[in-house]
Amino acid sequence: MIINIFAVIGVLIFVFIVGYILLRFLIINLGYEFNKLEILVFSVLLTIPIIYVVAIAFSGFGIKLTGLNLSIFFLVLAGILIISTKKDIKTIKKNENENLINLPFIFVFLLTLILMVVTLYKNPLPFATDLSNHGYYIREVFFTHTLPNFHLPVFVIGENLIISIPSIIFNIDPLSIFPIIILFLFKMITILLIYLLAYKLFESKTVALLVMLTLGIFYSFGPPGTIYVYGGVIGNVIGDGLIMASLYILYRTLYESEKYFLFFLLFFFSLVYTHTLSLLILFFIIIFLLNLLVLFDRINTLYKIKMLTKFLKNRYFLFTLLLLLVISFIYLPTYISKENLEKITTEPIMELQKQKLDISYFKNVLGSLRFSLGILGLSMLLFSKQNKNIKIFFVSWLIPLLLLSWEKMTFIGLPQARVLNYMIYPFSILMIYPLCYLRIYKNSKKITIFYLFIILILIVGFSLPERALEENMPKERILNLYHASMYLKSLINENEVVLTEHQNSGFPDTWTRVFLLGGYNKVIERVYYFRYNNDPVKETWVMMTEPNSPKGLEYMQKNNVTYIIQNTQKVNSEFLKSRNFFKIYQGDTITIFSKK
Amino acid sequence: MKNYKPKELQTYYLIVVCLTFLISVIILVNEYNTSLVTTENLGFILYFNEFPKEKNNQILVNFTIENYIEENAEFDYYIYVDNKILVEKTVVLGLKKNIFTQPINLIEDLETVTYFKTLKIKVKKGESVKEIYYFN
Numbered sequence: 001m002i003i004n005i006f007a008v009i010g011v012l013i014f015v016f017i018v019g020y021i022l023l024r025f026l027i028i029n030l031g032y033e034f035n036k037l038e039i040l041v042f043s044v045l046l047t048i049p050i051i052y053v054v055a056i057a058f059s060g061f062g063i064k065l066t067g068l069n070l071s072i073f074f075l076v077l078a079g080i081l082i083i084s085t086k087k088d089i090k091t092i093k094k095n096e097n098e099n100l101i102n103l104p105f106i107f108v109f110l111l112t113l114i115l116m117v118v119t120l121y122k123n124p125l126p127f128a129t130d131l132s133n134h135g136y137y138i139r140e141v142f143f144t145h146t147l148p149n150f151h152l153p154v155f156v157i158g159e160n161l162i163i164s165i166p167s168i169i170f171n172i173d174p175l176s177i178f179p180i181i182i183l184f185l186f187k188m189i190t191i192l193l194i195y196l197l198a199y200k201l202f203e204s205k206t207v208a209l210l211v212m213l214t215l216g217i218f219y220s221f222g223p224p225g226t227i228y229v230y231g232g233v234i235g236n237v238i239g240d241g242l243i244m245a246s247l248y249i250l251y252r253t254l255y256e257s258e259k260y261f262l263f264f265l266l267f268f269f270s271l272v273y274t275h276t277l278s279l280l281i282l283f284f285i286i287i288f289l290l291n292l293l294v295l296f297d298r299i300n301t302l303y304k305i306k307m308l309t310k311f312l313k314n315r316y317f318l319f320t321l322l323l324l325l326v327i328s329f330i331y332l333p334t335y336i337s338k339e340n341l342e343k344i345t346t347e348p349i350m351e352l353q354k355q356k357l358d359i360s361y362f363k364n365v366l367g368s369l370r371f372s373l374g375i376l377g378l379s380m381l382l383f384s385k386q387n388k389n390i391k392i393f394f395v396s397w398l399i400p401l402l403l404l405s406w407e408k409m410t411f412i413g414l415p416q417a418r419v420l421n422y423m424i425y426p427f428s429i430l431m432i433y434p435l436c437y438l439r440i441y442k443n444s445k446k447i448t449i450f451y452l453f454i455i456l457i458l459i460v461g462f463s464l465p466e467r468a469l470e471e472n473m474p475k476e477r478i479l480n481l482y483h484a485s486m487y488l489k490s491l492i493n494e495n496e497v498v499l500t501e502h503q504n505s506g507f508p509d510t511w512t513r514v515f516l517l518g519g520y521n522k523v524i525e526r527v528y529y530f531r532y533n534n535d536p537v538k539e540t541w542v543m544m545t546e547p548n549s550p551k552g553l554e555y556m557q558k559n560n561v562t563y564i565i566q567n568t569q570k571v572n573s574e575f576l577k578s579r580n581f582f583k584i585y586q587g588d589t590i591t592i593f594s595k596k
Numbered sequence: 597m598k599n600y601k602p603k604e605l606q607t608y609y610l611i612v613v614c615l616t617f618l619i620s621v622i623i624l625v626n627e628y629n630t631s632l633v634t635t636e637n638l639g640f641i642l643y644f645n646e647f648p649k650e651k652n653n654q655i656l657v658n659f660t661i662e663n664y665i666e667e668n669a670e671f672d673y674y675i676y677v678d679n680k681i682l683v684e685k686t687v688v689l690g691l692k693k694n695i696f697t698q699p700i701n702l703i704e705d706l707e708t709v710t711y712f713k714t715l716k717i718k719v720k721k722g723e724s725v726k727e728i729y730y731f732n
Contacts, residue, residue, distance in 0.1 A: 001632055005625045009618065036606050040614070101609040109613055117620045124628040177628035181621055188617060476637035483662075487643055579731050585643040586726040592643075596731060 001482070007170040008181060014166060015185065018074060019046035025081045030259055030316060037100050041192050042263070044185065045245050048162060048238065048270045050077075053327050055147070055161045060330035064145040070169050100199060100208075108209050112191055112216025119226040120184060124177055125482075127473040127508035131179060131232020135514040138164045138174040143517065151520040153334045158273035159234040175514055183229045183237045190237075191216050193244040198429050200251060201390055207436045214370070215428040224421045230472075236418070239278025242271045244425065246282055247397070250289070254304055255389060258311040262320060269324045276335050281422055284400035292392045365420040370427050377433030397426045477507040480589035485515035487585055488563055488592065492516060496562035498523045499543055506567050507589050524559060548578045556595055564593040638664035640671070640719070642726040645695065648715050650702070650732065657698040659717055659728070663689045669721065675700065676716040 020043035026032055027039075034042065054073060058065055126135065137148040137155060141164035148160060163182050167174045194215055199208035228237050246267045253260040271279045293301040311317060363371045378398070382391055405419035488498060498516070500509040502525030513523040526544035539555040546552045547564070555561075564581070566572065568591045575581050575593050585592035641662040648657050655677070663669055668688050675683035675698060682700055702712060716729040 002629050003625060005622055005629075008621060008625050012618065012621065036610050040610060099606060101606050101613070103609075106609055106612055110616060113616060113620055117623065120624055121627055124624060124631050177625060181624065184621070184624070185617075474637075475631055475634070479632070479635060479638055480641070483638070483641060582647070582730045583728050584647075584730070585641070586728055587641040588639045588724075594647075 001173060001176055003172050003176045003178060007172050008178065010170050011166040011172065011178075011182075012185065014074075014169065015047045015182075016040075016043050018050055018078070019043035021078050021081045022046050022050060025085045026262070026316070028085050030262070030314075032259065035100055037192060038196060041189055041196065042245070044189050045241060045270075046263075046266065048158070048242070048274070049266045049324075051161055051165045052158050052270060052273050053323065055165055056157075056327050056331045059147045060327075065141065065147075065165065065168055066145050067168050067171060070165065074169070100196070100205065102205070104209055105195075105205070105212075108213045108216065109191075112212065113188065115217060116184065116187065116226050116229070120180065120230055123230045123472050124180075125473075125475055125478045126175075126177065126180065126230075126232070127478045127511065128231040129508070129510045131230075131234075132508065132510040132514050134159060134163075134232055134234050135174060135179065135511070136517070136520060138167070138179065139514055139517060141165075142167055142174050147331065150334050154276070156235060156274055156276060156333050156335065157331065158270065158333075159238060159275065162238060162274075163234070179232060179234070180230055183232070183234060186237050186241045187225070187229050190241040190244055193241060193248060194425060194428065197244060197248045197251070198432070200248065201393070201429070202433075202436050204436060207432050210432045210435065211429050214431065215424070224424065235275030235278065236421075239271060239275035240422075240425070242267050242274060243278055243282050243285075243422070246271065247285070250286070251393065253308070254293075258304065258308040259314070261308060261311060262314075262317050265317070265320060265324070269327075272328075272336075273333055276333075277418060278422075281400060281404065281419070284404065285396055288400055289392065289396035292396050296388060296392060361416075362420070365417055366423060366427055370424070370431050373431035373434065374427035375430075377430035381430065381433050394426060394430065398423070401426075473508060477589045478511075480587045481507045481509060481511060482515070484565065484585060484587065484590040484592060485512040488512065489515050492518075492522075492563065494518065495560055497521065497560045498563045498565060499540065499556075499559075499561045500525050500565040501544065501567060501570075502526050506569070509565055512565065524561070544572065545574075547572070547574050548580055553580065562595050564595070566591045566593065635664040638662075639724060640665060640721055640726065642717065642719050642728055644728055644730070648730050648732075650712065653702045655700045655702060655712060655715065657696075657700060657715065657717065659696055659698075661689060661694045661696070661719055663691055663694060665721065667691050672720045674718045674720075676714070676718070677702075677712050678714055679716075 020039070023034070023039060023043050023046055027034060054070070054077075055065060058069065058073075063069055126132070133155075137150065137160045140148045141160060145168070147157060148155075150157075163174055163179045166172075166182070167178055172178045191212055195208045195212040198211040199205060202208070224233070224236055224240060246264055249260050249263045249267060253264055268282070271282060290301075359371075366374065378394065381394060401419060401423050405416045405423075492498070498512055500512060500523060502509060510523070510525060513520065516522050524540055526540045539559065542549070542551050543555045543559070543561060544564075547556070564575065566575065568586060568589055571591055576583070580596050581593040582596065583591060584594045641660075641664075643660055643662075645658040645660055648655050657675060661671060661673070663671070667690060670686060671689055672686050673683070673696075674681055674685075677700060683698060687694070712732050714729060714731055716727060718725065718727040
């Protein structure tokens with residue numbers, strides 16, 4: 001459980017270097033233009049498809065995902081890429097004129113970083129249910145050295161591989177803060193991407209900085225920020241970054257050069273193997289964007305498509321496409337099958353609350369200030385003399401999000417609030433647009449500094465002490481659960497199953513599964529049956545509430561339940577009164593019963 | 597003072613960004629490692645090492661008291677067999693694991709009973725009480 005800091009630093013360097021070697025290869029051989037900040041961001045992001053391809057290819061050839069095998073392969077791959085990179089360094093083109101990293105940038109970046117670190121610092125021990133669900137499979141890959149067998153199609157292979165592969169190479173037990181560190185890295189990369197995107201759209205460092213500032217500060221408190229990082233919402237965190245990267249690259253493909261499409265292909269592939277919802281959203285954004293472009297800018301769009309088709313014959317592109325196709329033949333994400341797609345869209349596991357999309361709901365998810373200023377920014381943008389490409393870009397970004405979060409569209413099983421969370425990104429840019437429109441930042445630098453200062457004081461002054469410094473789960477409860485789980489690990493047999501409280505238990509009991517491994521159903525949780533659709537979970541409810549009833553005992557026998565974890569403060573007296581159960585463990589937070 | 601070219605400055609600023617992130621990660625990992633071993637709020641934990649076994653009219657009771665309160669803390673523990681106190685002890689425990697193996701002779705201690713139905717261990721430390729039990 002205790003992890004080596006040098007191994008973690010090694011992973012961070014690995015995540016950068018692997019992508020950087022590929023990026024350098026592509027820059028030199030295909031003549032891409034990237035500034036230093038873009039090189040940093042895309043190096044980290046390019047590591048994602050490399051990890052996916054390597055892990056799936058290993059599994060396809062029946063090679064175990066051991067530290068030695070992976071290390072040798074990555075070294076050989078790096079060697080091949082370095083050797084086959086053209087030696088003529090003069091061909092490297094860099095956007096050195098874009099001095100995107102300056103002192104205000106450092107100031108805003110550090111502020112964002114500090115705010116996120118403060119929140120993470122208060123919650124260093126993993127406890128979130130989402131992270132435990134992924135943690136189970138990540139640890140399974142870590143120990144078995146093979147791809148996991150998911151119990152539900154909603155789990156996507158990439159969100160596990162991105163953590164398990166580095167943890168195997170550097171021998172870091174994923175049952176630790178390590179997954180949170182990886183997510184923290186990708187969250188910071190997403191913030192940098194937003195900065196790059198805002199700059200690309202409005203060509204103003206001040207506007208880009210303000211976008212980064214507002215988003216960065218917001219990230220410290222609500223979803224999809226730090227809470228998603230320590231909450232382990234891996235698909236969302238990586239998915240956000242990949243959506244931003246795809247949009248950024250798509251913009252450059254459309255308005256700079258068609259050769260950037262190669263990067264789009266890599267990021268799109270990564271998203272297919274990372275997160276279903278993010279993929280669906282990006283897919284609809286692209287559909288809308290292409291349609292609107294054909295509708296409002298037909299001649300240019302047709303010309304761009306013609307240029308793009310020429311690039312599709314490029315040997316590097318064709319090789320990449322072929323490689324990715326081979327990979328998808330070896331392993332398709334579990335959700336890509338008619339049966340599973342129906343399961344995760346039309347038959348959600350949990351009952352979804354349909355919420356009417358009114359202004360208060362938007363304000364609730366986006367925040368009043370962001371929503372109001374965003375709407376103002378959108379109106380100003382649409383009626384401005386701004387380049388129509390930017391207008392089309394934002395409209396294509398917003399309409400699919402609006403439609404997918406509409407309550408009448410929930411028949412396809414998408415959680416509205418989660419879809420609406422994706423609106424935070426365009427709204428973070430749009431809320432700063434009024435500044436851009438009025439050209440305030442050009443008139444006086446003092447006004448910009450004033451704005452920065454006011455926002456800083458408001459946010460830090462009012463919100464930080466209350467929310468960022470919150471400890472979401474007391475450490476002693478987490479530690480007691482860890483202790484109890486290790487106790488069970490020393491006791492439990494192969495066929496025995498643990499039943500836990502789950503909802504409102506007051507401790508992170510889903511983590512017991514990550515400790516025990518031995519099958520996802522080694523630990524079953526009592527769930528509120530009215531929240532879930534499938535019948536078997538009702539049994540967990542009966543076992544926990546009426547353990548001595550004939551049904552309760554029958555279900556325990558049927559499910560091989562041998563150990564029951566309860567909150568010491570809220571123990572069901574039915575267990576205490578009964579001769580069917582022994583009490584074998586008691587701490588301040590956890591009590592464990594054993595079935596006779 | 598040396599005047600840096602914008603290109604050089606970009607590199608230095610980028611190094612600052614990366615180093616700050618690295619320092620943040622070091623702080624977080626350090627806090628995580630420290631939190632794992634900071635157990636003073638755990639109180640004490642009581643559990644069976646193995647379930648009590650009856651052999652040759654003797655029960656072997658094997659249990660652990662993990663003490664996270666303070667070094668050399670005084671605990672009272674009681675062992676009940678069929679609701680009769682057979683063992684009553686005050687022990688001074690070190691931090692973390694304190695393993696106890698307590699043999700109980702059924703014929704001598706319970707006189708007439710040669711078969712036990714229930715066994716309970718109760719541990720007290722001030723106001724805090726923990727108990728575990730086993731049915732034969």
